[in-house]
Structures are given as C-alpha cells and as structure tokens.
Amino acid sequence: MFQEMRYRGPSLDELHENYAKQHRIDDAAPFRSTHEVVINAPAERVWALLADPAGWSAFDPAIREVSVAGDGTPAVDTRFTWVNGSAKIASRFAVVEPLREITWTGTAMGSRAAHRHLLTPRQDGTTLLRTEESMAGTLLGLVYNKAKLHAELTRWLDSIKTAVEQS
Template sequence: MFQEMLYRGPSLDELHENYAKRHQIDEAAPIRSAHEVVIDAPVERVWALLADPAGWSTFAPAIHDVHVAGDRTASVDTRFTWINGRAKIASRFAVVEPLREITWTGSAMGSRAAHRHLLTTREDGTMLLRTEESMAGTLLGLFYGSAKLHAELTRWLDAIKTGAERS
C-alpha cells in the first residue's frame, strides 16, 4: 500500500511514447479502471464526438475551457488543454485511428494519465465503446482512487452515449 502511494509512474513523455502510442495504459499504476457501453448510433457519430475536444462540453457539461493547438483536428501529438470540473488538464493525443481508437495522455496536479478509447461496430448496427485509463502520481491515492476514476469513466461514457444517441 505504501509503495503504491509513492508510485510516480513513467515520465509523461515515456507514458506518451512507450505506453499510449503502443496502445497501452500503465498497468503498474495504482489507479486504473475500465468501462464500456453499447451505443445505439453509428460509429462515425461517436468518433465525431470523441475527436472534437472543443465540442466535449456539448455532451459533458463538466468539461469547459478546451483549447486545442493548431487547427483543432485530433491528430497524433496534437496538444490540448481542458478543464474537467475543477482540474485543469494538459493533454496530447497519442493514437488517432479514425473509427477505431483514440488515446491521449495528460497531466494535472502532479498526476499523469493515459486514457484509451476503443470503438467497435457490432453486427446489430450498434457500437461498443470501451475506455480504460491509468493514473499515477506521488500521494495521488490520498485523494483520488480507482473507484472515483471508475465513476468518472462511467459518467463520461454515459454522456457520450446520450450525446451520440440524441444526435
């Protein structure tokens, strides 16, 4: 338990290059979670929501003040900043495979995270959206844990589902 509290994880650059870009989260991170949801909408609609951080507030009101570098297009190594609730997060896309996977890394308040999204079209025309995330940072576990992360991932996917099915 004590060692988990002190686990800092890899540097943000290493997390980005050697984990996220290789379709992985930090499995050694003490804070991890995964969640999935079936969405009754075409994968293109879900992708459009995920690949447009500047539009996230349209379906997830806790997210605001999103700023994307360059032309606002999700592409590998594009940086963006955003606020989720009260946490300001500096992020960078690691994987952008249209209609299949979008992954980013980010840091906030001394923590480092890798957040993957996998999109799969199902035979019945619906699609499965799966997300997984790891977070690490010295003493992060004192105020944030896997249960809180899971609750956040559940809210996030529910918001995407509602947004995609409403469109």
C-alpha cells in the same frame, strides 16, 4: 497503500511514447479502470463526438475551456488543454485512428494519465465503446481513488452514449 502513494509511474514522455502510442495504459499504475457501453448508433457518429474536443462540454458539463493546438483537429502529438471539474489538464493525443481508437496522455496536479477509447462497430449497427485509463502520481492517493476514477469513466461514457443516441 504506501506503495500506491509512492508510485510515480513512467515520465510523461515515456507514458506517451512507450505506453499510449503502443495502445496500452500503465498496468502498474495504482489507479486503473475500464468501462464499456453499447451505443445505439454507428461508429461514425460516436467518432464524430470523440474527435471534437471543443464540443465535449456540450454533453459533459464538467468539461470546459478546451483548447486544441493547430486547427483544433486531433492528430498524433497534437497538444490540448482542458478543465475537467476543478482540474486543469495538459494533454497530448497519442493515437488517432478514425473509427477505431483515440488515446491521449495528460498531466494535472502532479499526476500522469493515459486514457484510451476503443470503438468496435457491431453487425447490428451499434458501436461498442470501451475506455481504459491509468493514473499515477506521488501522493495522488491522498485525493483520489479507484472508485472515483471508475465513476468518472462511467459518467463520461454514459454522457457520450446519451449525446450520440439523442442526436
């Protein structure tokens, strides 16, 4: 437990450039989780939701105050800020591959995270959406844990699934 609380992980720039842009999370981070769902819709509809950060609050009420730099369109290295629950997060897109992957890194309250989303179209017209996230930060374990991260990822994907399937 002491090691988990002391692990800071790579710098945010290193996490962004050498992990997220390389299609990976920090496997040494003390807080990691994955979750996946099958969505009864084509990848185009799933992608449209994920690639519209300003619209995330429409399906996830914990998200608000999203501001994306430039024209608001996700692109590699585009910065965005948002509030998720009580945490204000400063993020940057690392991978934007339409219909395949959208990944960002971010920092909030001294923690650093890499969050990947992988879309896999299936032959039956559905889409497998998989997410994986790593979080690290000194003393993060005092206010956060793996179970909470997993619950948040589950809620996030369930919200996306419901929104896509109802549209």
